[in-house]
Amino acid sequence: MSSLAAYKDSSSNVISSSLRRSRLVKALSCALLLTILNHFPTCIAQAFPTRPVSFIVPFAVGSSTDIMTRLLAKGLNERLNTSFFIVEDKPGASGIVGASYVAKAKPDGYTLLVTTGTTHSQNPWLFKQLSYNPLVDFEAVAGIGGVPLALLVKNDSPIRSLNELISFVKSTKIPQSYGTAFGLATICSETIKKSSGIDLTQIPYKSSPQAITELIGGQTLMLCNDLNSSMSAIRGNQVRALAVTIETRSAQLPNVPAITEFMPMFPTMRSWVAVVAPKGTAPEIIGILAKNILEVTSSESFLKPLTLNGFERLALAEQSLTAFFNEDLEKSKILIRDAGIKPQ
Numbered sequence: 001m002s003s004l005a006a007y008k009d010s011s012s013n014v015i016s017s018s019l020r021r022s023r024l025v026k027a028l029s030c031a032l033l034l035t036i037l038n039h040f041p042t043c044i045a046q047a048f049p050t051r052p053v054s055f056i057v058p059f060a061v062g063s064s065t066d067i068m069t070r071l072l073a074k075g076l077n078e079r080l081n082t083s084f085f086i087v088e089d090k091p092g093a094s095g096i097v098g099a100s101y102v103a104k105a106k107p108d109g110y111t112l113l114v115t116t117g118t119t120h121s122q123n124p125w126l127f128k129q130l131s132y133n134p135l136v137d138f139e140a141v142a143g144i145g146g147v148p149l150a151l152l153v154k155n156d157s158p159i160r161s162l163n164e165l166i167s168f169v170k171s172t173k174i175p176q177s178y179g180t181a182f183g184l185a186t187i188c189s190e191t192i193k194k195s196s197g198i199d200l201t202q203i204p205y206k207s208s209p210q211a212i213t214e215l216i217g218g219q220t221l222m223l224c225n226d227l228n229s230s231m232s233a234i235r236g237n238q239v240r241a242l243a244v245t246i247e248t249r250s251a252q253l254p255n256v257p258a259i260t261e262f263m264p265m266f267p268t269m270r271s272w273v274a275v276v277a278p279k280g281t282a283p284e285i286i287g288i289l290a291k292n293i294l295e296v297t298s299s300e301s302f303l304k305p306l307t308l309n310g311f312e313r314l315a316l317a318e319q320s321l322t323a324f325f326n327e328d329l330e331k332s333k334i335l336i337r338d339a340g341i342k343p344q
Contacts, residue, residue: 048109048285049084055275057114058098059182060091060207064228068144068273068306069114075296091206094183095119096131103137107280109289113138115276120325121332122183128343134329138276140321141286142293143314145306146272147228149188149245151259154216155237162192162242162262165222169198177201179211179220184271187332188224188245190339195263215239226271227252227310244310245269252310267335272314272328274321290317 090098102113243259
């Protein structure tokens with residue numbers, strides 16, 4: 001073999017070896033990159049949270065949702081030995097302001113919506129145009145719980161039963177009104193109106209505390225409101241409960257009839273609260289949130305103050321909570337249709 005041929009052969013071997021090494025390095029680099037990417041969400045989740053997590057409450061301070069959320073945030077901070085979980089109230093437009101804010105938030109687990117039947121199930125049927133889609137814009141995280149509604153009048157009212165309320169409205173020549181602070185409360189009041197044939201004008205309020213204050217002051221005749229934010233006024237003899245919207249009497253108000261004792265066909269109505277995240281939030285982060293939320297809501301420190309107000313846990317998470325949302329959305333559609341409520 002000539003020296004030139006030997007050189008070419010040697011050069012070819014060097015190039016070939018170099019190409020093989022280059023390909024091997026690229027392959028190993030790709031494999032390493034894929035491994036990193038595959039484990040990246042897990043790494044993020046293991047470190048979560050590293051900064052404040054905001055629970056956005058779409059209702060006012062003092063509302064039932066606000067009360068539950070503050071207890072939840074306190075429990076999470078204690079459980080995880082942190083102070084990252086905070087509550088931000090963004091009330092307005094029947095919960096639409098807060099829900100829309102979270103729907104547009106970055107899906108990183110640091111902005112969460114404390115949703116309710118109003119924002120998730122009733123608003124889609126009560127409003128012709130909604131700036132968020134509850135089935136598309138959110139990921140279900142975990143349930144918190146729910147409470148029945150109570151039909152209230154002011155404590156010094158001569159009305160002591162639902163039948164007396166109906167008789168009074170039918171006999172008086174003075175126009176009467178009812179207060180409402182959220183979707184299910186409106187459905188409850190309108191269902192009573194339709195079932196009994198009475199005429200009452202709706203007066204909407206921004207929050208349950210405001211609606212209760214106006215009821216006590218005599219600005220409205222009656223109010224359907226969740227038991228959680230009503231119990232202090234009931235126990236303080238500021239308002240009188242005429243009925244509760246569940247199948248049987250509440251253990252917290254044994255002397256107050258179930259509304260079905262007056263109206264056997266009246267549908268059961270419970271106000272519920274749950275946590276959702278913006279669409280696209282990593283499943284690992286949702287899993288961490290769901291696990292810890294359910295742990296907190298099963299603790300005595302969380303349950304004790306709420307159970308006194310008729311609270312019941314909503315022990316659902318992720319897929320099971322999504323199924324609950326879908327079911328309640330359809331139930332709300334029927335309730336609103338049967339109550340004769342037209343979308344605005």
